[in-house]
Amino acid sequence: MRYAETGFNLEVDLTRKNIEKVATDPRDTELYLGGLGTNAKILWDRVPPEVDAFSPENLLIFGAGLLCGTPAVGCNRTILTTISPQTKLMAFSMMGGFFAPELKYAGYDKVIFRGKSQDLVYLWINNDKIELRDASHLKGKGAIETAEIIRKELKQPKAQVAAIGMAGENRVFYASVEQGRSSASRGGIGAVMGDKGVKAIVVRGTQDINVADPEKFMGLCNEVMDYIKFRNDNPIPGVMPILAGLGSPQEMKVHDEKWHTENFMWGNSRTRRKGFWTDEVARDWFETMEKSRTRLISCYNCPMTCGATISMPGLPTYMMKCFTKLTYTMGAFSDLDFGLKIAQKATEYGLDGFSAPQVMAFALELLEEGILHKDDFPEMPEDNEGKFFYLLDMIVRREGIGDVLAEGTYWAAKKIGNGAEAFAHNNIKKHEQLPLKLSMLNPIYFLMYSTGEKMNITQIEGQFPQAPYFKKEHREEFVKDWFHVPDEKFKQYFLDWEPRGEKSMPFYPTVDMCCDIVDWQERMHYIDDALGQCAGLSSFPLKPPYHIHNYPKFISAGAGIEMDENKLSQAAKRYRTLVRSINISRGMRRKDEKPPENHWKKRFPELEKELLDTYYKFKGWNNDGIPTKESLQEMGLDYVAQEFIKRGILTDTQDDPAKEALTKKETN
Amino acid sequence: MSDKEKKIIKTIRIDVDKCNGCRACEMICSAFHAAPKYSSNNPARSRIRIIREPLRDLYVPVYAGEYTVAECAGRDKYTIDGKEYDECAFCRASCPSRDEFKEPDSGLPLKCDMCEGEEEPLCVKWCMHDALILEEREEELEEQEELEELEIGLESLADKYGMDEIMDALSRLNNKD
Numbered sequence: 140m141r142y143a144e145t146g147f148n149l150e151v152d153l154t155r156k157n158i159e160k161v162a163t164d165p166r167d168t169e170l171y172l173g174g175l176g177t178n179a180k181i182l183w184d185r186v187p188p189e190v191d192a193f194s195p196e197n198l199l200i201f202g203a204g205l206l207c208g209t210p211a212v213g214c215n216r217t218i219l220t221t222i223s224p225q226t227k228l229m230a231f232s233m234m235g236g237f238f239a240p241e242l243k244y245a246g247y248d249k250v251i252f253r254g255k256s257q258d259l260v261y262l263w264i265n266n267d268k269i270e271l272r273d274a275s276h277l278k279g280k281g282a283i284e285t286a287e288i289i290r291k292e293l294k295q296p297k298a299q300v301a302a303i304g305m306a307g308e309n310r311v312f313y314a315s316v317e318q319g320r321s322s323a324s325r326g327g328i329g330a331v332m333g334d335k336g337v338k339a340i341v342v343r344g345t346q347d348i349n350v351a352d353p354e355k356f357m358g359l360c361n362e363v364m365d366y367i368k369f370r371n372d373n374p375i376p377g378v379m380p381i382l383a384g385l386g387s388p389q390e391m392k393v394h395d396e397k398w399h400t401e402n403f404m405w406g407n408s409r410t411r412r413k414g415f416w417t418d419e420v421a422r423d424w425f426e427t428m429e430k431s432r433t434r435l436i437s438c439y440n441c442p443m444t445c446g447a448t449i450s451m452p453g454l455p456t457y458m459m460k461c462f463t464k465l466t467y468t469m470g471a472f473s474d475l476d477f478g479l480k481i482a483q484k485a486t487e488y489g490l491d492g493f494s495a496p497q498v499m500a501f502a503l504e505l506l507e508e509g510i511l512h513k514d515d516f517p518e519m520p521e522d523n524e525g526k527f528f529y530l531l532d533m534i535v536r537r538e539g540i541g542d543v544l545a546e547g548t549y550w551a552a553k554k555i556g557n558g559a560e561a562f563a564h565n566n567i568k569k570h571e572q573l574p575l576k577l578s579m580l581n582p583i584y585f586l587m588y589s590t591g592e593k594m595n596i597t598q599i600e601g602q603f604p605q606a607p608y609f610k611k612e613h614r615e616e617f618v619k620d621w622f623h624v625p626d627e628k629f630k631q632y633f634l635d636w637e638p639r640g641e642k643s644m645p646f647y648p649t650v651d652m653c654c655d656i657v658d659w660q661e662r663m664h665y666i667d668d669a670l671g672q673c674a675g676l677s678s679f680p681l682k683p684p685y686h687i688h689n690y691p692k693f694i695s696a697g698a699g700i701e702m703d704e705n706k707l708s709q710a711a712k713r714y715r716t717l718v719r720s721i722n723i724s725r726g727m728r729r730k731d732e733k734p735p736e737n738h739w740k741k742r743f744p745e746l747e748k749e750l751l752d753t754y755y756k757f758k759g760w761n762n763d764g765i766p767t768k769e770s771l772q773e774m775g776l777d778y779v780a781q782e783f784i785k786r787g788i789l790t791d792t793q794d795d796p797a798k799e800a801l802t803k804k805e806t807n
Numbered sequence: 808m809s810d811k812e813k814k815i816i817k818t819i820r821i822d823v824d825k826c827n828g829c830r831a832c833e834m835i836c837s838a839f840h841a842a843p844k845y846s847s848n849n850p851a852r853s854r855i856r857i858i859r860e861p862l863r864d865l866y867v868p869v870y871a872g873e874y875t876v877a878e879c880a881g882r883d884k885y886t887i888d889g890k891e892y893d894e895c896a897f898c899r900a901s902c903p904s905r906d907e908f909k910e911p912d913s914g915l916p917l918k919c920d921m922c923e924g925e926e927e928p929l930c931v932k933w934c935m936h937d938a939l940i941l942e943e944r945e946e947e948l949e950e951q952e953e954l955e956e957l958e959i960g961l962e963s964l965a966d967k968y969g970m971d972e973i974m975d976a977l978s979r980l981n982n983k984d
Contacts, residue, residue: 208848209848210834210835210838210845210848212831237830240850244849244850244851283862287862296860296893319861320861344851345849345851345911346849346851346911347841347847347848347849347852348847348848348849349846349847350845350846350847353838353841353843353844353845353846354844354845356845357838357845364933364935367935368935371935433864434827434864434866435827436827436828436861437827437828437829438829439829439830439834440829440830440831440834441829441831442827442829442831442935442936444827444936448861448862448864455862456862456863456864457862458861458862
C-alpha cells in the first residue's frame, strides 16, 4: 500500500485526446519525495532542452505535494511545473487553496499534460471518471467566472477548479493559473496552459488518503497545532508586525502599510515615497479595506487567514492574498481603492500581480522618455488610473503595444529597442522582481537573489532574520527558543551580528556563514515544495511550526519512508540540483546569476565575487554554477552527469566549465 | 429510585461569522472515524460539512443527524441577510434527496457521534477560530413526561392503524430481539 501519496499519475495527451492512469515508482518517492521533486525528475527525463515553452513536447505538470490530503496542517499546495516562456527555464510556481487535496482524494498525485488541443477544452476528473470536455463556450471568460460556470454545468458545487483567464489563452508571458483564493503566478505557467488549449482542470475526489503510522502522525499534527496557537499568542518582538507572526504576509488583515508604501519603490520600481503614509492615507485605506473585505479566509486545513474575499462596489466578488494588495497601487502611484478594483480584473484575466503592474509602469515610463510614442497608445485615457486599466486590456488581448508588453519587460524592451532595455531594470533571469531598492549590500540576500531559481525572493528567504537586532539582550532573547536551527552555530551567527561596526553588513555574516544561512533557508523552501506544505507555516516566517527537526518524522509517519534529517537534506539537495541541472542544460550560467544592478546603492564587486565563488563550491557547483560530476554522482544523479558530458556542458576529465561554444542553446 | 434522571446535553455553538472555510473539521472528522483510527482521511466521509461558497460568502458548518428513509413532503430554502442558501441547506438528515452524509462508496448513512470517548468533538478542537464551540449542560429529565410523550405517540398510531395492528407490530418487533 502507498501511504500519503496515491501512487498514480494521470497522463493526458491533448493532441490525441488520450488519458491514462499510470502507476508511479515508489523508489522515486524515496529519492525525490514528491511535488516539486518528482516534477523535476519528470521534466528532466521527458523535456530535453531543445523543447520550447510553446512546443507540444513541453509538459505541464500539476503535482500535489507528498503530504497533501493527509491531516498535516496547511499542507495543500499544488506545484505547477513546465518550461517558462519568459525565462525559458524551468518554472515551478505553486498554489495553495483546495486543489491538491482534492486531486489526491480523486486518486492522483499529478496530472501531466503533453501535446496540444486544437480546440479549447477542460479536463474533468471525477474520481475514476475522467474526460476532456469542450470549453469553447468559456473562451475569453474570466478565471473565477469560468470556475463558477463549470461547477454549475457539471452540477458539482464541491469540485475544485484551476483555470486560466484571457491572459493565459492569449499566451501572455506572465499569465497565472487561478484557483479561487489561490494562484500559481510566476513564470507564465498560465500561458503554457493556454497554448495547450486547456482552459481549466476540474477535480472532485471522494477517496481515502492513508498514513503509515496514524498515531504518530496525529501526535505530530497536534504538536504543530499547539505550536501555531503558541506563536499566534506570542508574536516575535522587535520585528515589524508583518514578520512577527505566521502565515503569508498578513496583508489582508494588517492595515498599517507604512513600511511597504514608504520603503518599496513606486512606478516602474523607481520612486521611493518617504512620508507617503499620512494619517489621512491610513484612514482612507482602512476604510476601503474594511468596506470591501467581507471575510478573512483560509486554504485547506489551515488555521491561518492569509486571504480575503473582496467585493468592490459594482464589481464581481473575488479573493485576494498577500502583496497584490499593493503592487498595482504602487505601480500606478494610486490608492487602495484603485488597487483593489484593478486587481479584480487582473484576477479574472489571470495575471501575475508582481509582473503585470511593473510591465504597465514600464510602458508608461517609455512613453514619458519618448522611446514609445503617443501613437503606440491609441485612445488611451488621460487619467493615470485609466491608463492602467487601458494597458491591462491591451496586454491580455495582445492588441497593439499590448502584444509586445505581453512578453514582459525583458523581451518587450528587446523588441522596442531604442534604449528601452535600460528600463527593464528590475529583472533577474528575465523575470520581474519585487519593487525594492536598498542602500547597503546584504550578502545573504545577494546570494539568494543571484542563485535562486524560483525567481522570487519570498520563495527563498525566511528562516534567518532579515536584519540584525540592535541590542544584544534582544538577540539573546531571540535565540532562547530558536530550536528550529539545523545547527547551534546559527545562533552564534545571529548573536554576533551587529547593525554597525566590525560585525555588520556587508562583511558580516562572513562569506562562509552566508553560505550556511542561504543553504538552510533555501533547503526549507525546497522541502516544503516537495511535501506541498505552505511556506507560510514553514520556510517563510521566523520560528515556524514545521522545521528540519520534525519534517523527517512527518515523512516517516505519513508516507512510511524511513527518514532522518540527513537523508531529508540529501533528498532536498538532490532535486534542488536537478532543478539547477535542467536550467543549466537550458543555458543558464553564472552570468545570469545576479540581482538587478540597482538593487543596492552600495555594491562590493570583490566581495560579491567571493560570495558566489564560495557558495558555488559549497553547493558542489563549479565556478560557472554547473553541478560538478563528483557532486552529481554523490547525489545519485549520475544520469545528469552523463548527459552533461554528452552535451559538452561538463568534460569527462575535469569540472572546469566547458567552452560556452559547446552549449547549443543560449537563452540571451 | 428517583423519578428524575440527569442527562448531559452537548451543544455545539456554531458561529458562522468566524468560519474561515478551511474544512479542517471535515478532515479531522473523517480521520477520527477511520478504522483504525486516523489511518486515513477523506472529507467525503465526514459527519460535518461546510456549506461553502466563498463568492457568496456562505460558510455554514452542518452536522449529520438522523437517517431518514423518505424525504420531506416539501423543501425549504432560506435567505438570510440577503444570502440565499441551497435547498435543505441546514438540514442534518441523511436523506434520499441528496448526497450529503452518506459514505461515498457504500451509500450508508453517516451520523455525528460527538466523537465519543474524546474530551471534545475533534471538529471543535481543530477549529482554531472558535466557529465551533462545545457547550455542555445538565438537564433533569422528567421520566413521567417521557412516558406521556410515548403514550401520545402510541395513541396517534392507534388512531391511525387500530390497536390490533400496533399490538401485532409490537410483538413482531419483540420477537426480532
